[in-house]
Each structure stands twice: as structure tokens, then as C-alpha cells.
Amino acid sequence: MIDKTMTIGELLQTAPEKAEILLGAGMHCLGCPASQAETLEEACAVHGIDVDELIAELNK
Numbered sequence: 001m002i003d004k005t006m007t008i009g010e011l012l013q014t015a016p017e018k019a020e021i022l023l024g025a026g027m028h029c030l031g032c033p034a035s036q037a038e039t040l041e042e043a044c045a046v047h048g049i050d051v052d053e054l055i056a057e058l059n060k
Contacts, residue, residue, distance in 0.1 A: 009036035
């Protein structure tokens with residue numbers, strides 16, 4: 001189960017296929033070292049993305 005406290009690094013390690021969803025949402029910085037330690041909630045705030053909607057999509 002993916003939640004908003006998970007870091008981008010954790011998500012990409014456990015479910016690399018979800019990268020496509022993040023890229024589609026506008027998170028094009030997945031390869032950036034700083035993004036690896038950023039939580040999904042923090043990344044959504046920076047990119048103006050609704051974290052709850054993204055989490056729902058990631059958990060489908």
C-alpha cells in the first residue's frame with residue numbers, strides 16, 4: 001500500500017512500474033538525487049498536485 005509518507009526512492013524501489021504515473025502527473029524529476037528522499041506529499045506540494053488523488057491512482 002502506497003501512502004503519502006513514502007519517499008519517491010522507496011516507491012521506485014518497490015514498484016518501479018509506478019514511475020509512469022508520476023511522470024504523467026508532472027513529476028519529471030524522478031532521477032534527481034534530491035527527489036529520492038522527498039516524500040510523495042512533499043513532491044506533490046512542490047508540483048501543485050493533489051496528493052490524495054495521486055495516491056489513489058498509485059494504489060489502483
